[in-house]
Amino acid sequence: MMAPDYGKTFGLWRAGAAEPWHDYMNHAFVEGLRDGSLPRASFLHYLIQDYVFLVHFSRAWSLALVKAETLAEMKVCAGMVDALVNQEMGLHVKTCAREGIDEAALYNATEAAENLAYTRYVMDAGLQGDFLDMMAALAPCVMGYGEIGVRLAAEKAADTPYAEWIATYADPEYQSVCSTVGEMIDSAVARRIGDLSSSPRALQLQDRFTRTTQLEISFWQMGMNV
Template sequence: MSLLERLKSAAPEDWNAYVDHAFVRGLGDGSLPQAAFRNYLVQDYLFLIQFARAHALAAYKSRTLADMQAARGGLAAILDEMGLHLRVCERWGLSAADVEATEEQQATVAYTRYVLDVGMSGDLLDLQVALIPCTLGYAEIGRRLAPDGIDAVRADHPYRDWIAEYSGDAFQQAGKAAHDWLEDLGRRYGSDARFGELVGIFGKAARLEADFWQQGLEAARAGA
């Protein structure tokens, strides 16, 4: 069993609360309130800024050229995602200036700073375990929301562009690269003695992902 599958099996409630959150189900069937999605779009861009920093930290933590190249690939994927994200924001009437001028909300700060703290205090495997729920969770969600491909999603679906981004080949390939690197790091630096600690990091990151979805729903209910 891969390290990822072992982590998911050891923290099933945390993982399922994230990938099967009400926000995700609303994205899939189109019932998600648009106010929740707008809040999410803005906060997710601010989130990605901090995750770019975390991938840069991964390069710093690397001790081999191969790891530095893998970290660079992850950073490039995040920066590409940020560009795509801003284009989605613009289609929703949110300019880059407006997005960048918005303050981070509590769940955004909690999650991103947790990942950066894990990276600063731990090693490269710790950091990748903290990062991986984001990358591979979104890849799993993208596949789940478009199991037959994006062409099978109705043209008037309000969140079709978002689903297309995360179910598309580019993001799925980025997810595969991240998964491969996790497994490689696990073989080199993992051990049975460390597994409980890694589960704790993984589960916490997944719970913070669920809190990030919930933040969007609560903002919509509050009229934000």
């Protein structure tokens, strides 16, 4: 099936990271969500670590808000912080609560090495770089989950126990978030450097995006290593 369109810049970054992007989209963890074969212990381990990840991801989007140059950019970044803190974390809390894991245990969970590597890389991208560095580091998670959600919604097994997770990221509301972030990134690139394809900054930003995609692959693998 055709990959969803989340803007010109994202399309260029995804094409520039073709091999790791494929591995991210089609990891064994993702296929286990699709057909229901993923062990429940692996899913819960992932959910707990992803909750910790979202705490730091929210901080990163807050830093992006500080780095923003326009009101439109500020609104998108603020909206992302709100969605992460007040909505997406709710999926993890609800699912884990059914398994006897409360929110305090989620928040205080020991952070896996793969989680540390990923979240601190994203924060470092923001502290060392500018708004575009942050967007290149944040985009693989936001848009990657959107792309995975769309594919799995179309291909999932009828009896997969992970239908709720899939539906969260296939939902039109989440897809709208991906499109909004993609449009904002396109505008941010045009405002700061013009045509990304001819900019000397292009390779730096592509490297940010590719490296973060590789860290996403490691995060899936972490979920499998239980």
